[in-house]
Amino acid sequence: MPIFVPASGTLPGGLNPPPIDPLEVPSLSWTDARGRTTLLSDWENGWVLQPGIRGMDLPGYDFYTDASPQIDGNALRGLRAQAREIFLPLAFFDTSRAGFMTRKRSFFSTLNPRLGLGTLAMTEADGSFRTIEAYCASGAEGDFGENSSGLHWQVVGLTFSCPSPYWLGESVHVEYGAGASGSFFPVLPVVVKNSQVLGDTVIDNPGDARSFPVWTIHGPATSVEISNATTGLSFSVTASLGSSDVLVVDTRERLQTAVLNGSTNWWPNLATDSDLWGLEPGENDVSLTLAGTDSDTTVHLDYQPRFLTA
Incomplete structure (x- = not known):
């Protein structure tokens, strides 16, 4: 019976030690x-x-x-x-x-x-x-x-x-914002004119499977549409957000919710044709369109890549 002897040379089980083999694992x-x-x-x-x-x-x-x-x-x-x-x-x-x-x-x-x-x-x-x-x-x-x-x-x-x-990788956090400069930069965060966040960006999902993000939208905004041109899917918010409002749209499977300010159910304020889409493995062409914004408006994206192996 093979026995693994520790550095001290003492056996863990006394006169009847366990059959412990060396094992190399992370x-x-x-x-x-x-x-x-x-x-x-x-x-x-x-x-x-x-x-x-x-x-x-x-x-x-x-x-x-x-x-x-x-x-x-x-x-x-x-x-x-x-x-x-x-x-x-x-x-x-x-x-x-x-x-x-x-x-x-x-x-x-x-x-x-x-x-x-x-x-x-x-x-x-x-x-x-x-x-x-x-x-x-x-x-x-x-x-x-x-x-x-x-x-x-x-x-x-x-x-x-x-x-x-699926095994989950390290969380990814991205922020998008509106500024008063009127300029568009194809790097994160996306900064555009202060009346509207109209940003096209590429989100690269390094995982092996579709990952479902959580979107956190800080007002103000009179309307919100977030779409994935790679899959042709989108979701829209039809009600206005005030300057102090925070809307969290959770697209994760079996957890899908839309909650305003941590307590109010805003699911009825999603457009009826909305699809709470996920990020496909690889590059995703994503657009964020928000009307009625100002320099305080931000959109945060959080997701965990999903993998087939540990």
């Missing part, structure tokens, strides 16, 4: 819904990731096909990425039974799915990271077999279920 952490963060390979804290990690790369897909009489093969009509499962084998250990139980119980308390969704984060050596929302679906029930536990150690295989199949 930093992987778990943050529960209460904000408690645990580094998953942490010798000092008494847990180490084991070989056998699965589910970090491409998600599974459902493919929808049709067959036609007298035509060989099928026609692909559509597909959808499935919810993702990530499997993490983890060894817990200590030099004493009491220390081992304290460490294991402390970590397992963060896996309670009733707390809500937590976050798995993969961080590379250069500081770049990707995250995915998840909850622990199985694996922490307890297995006390001969090859999975001892007096001072236990190896568990935790399965995390991820409602979205």
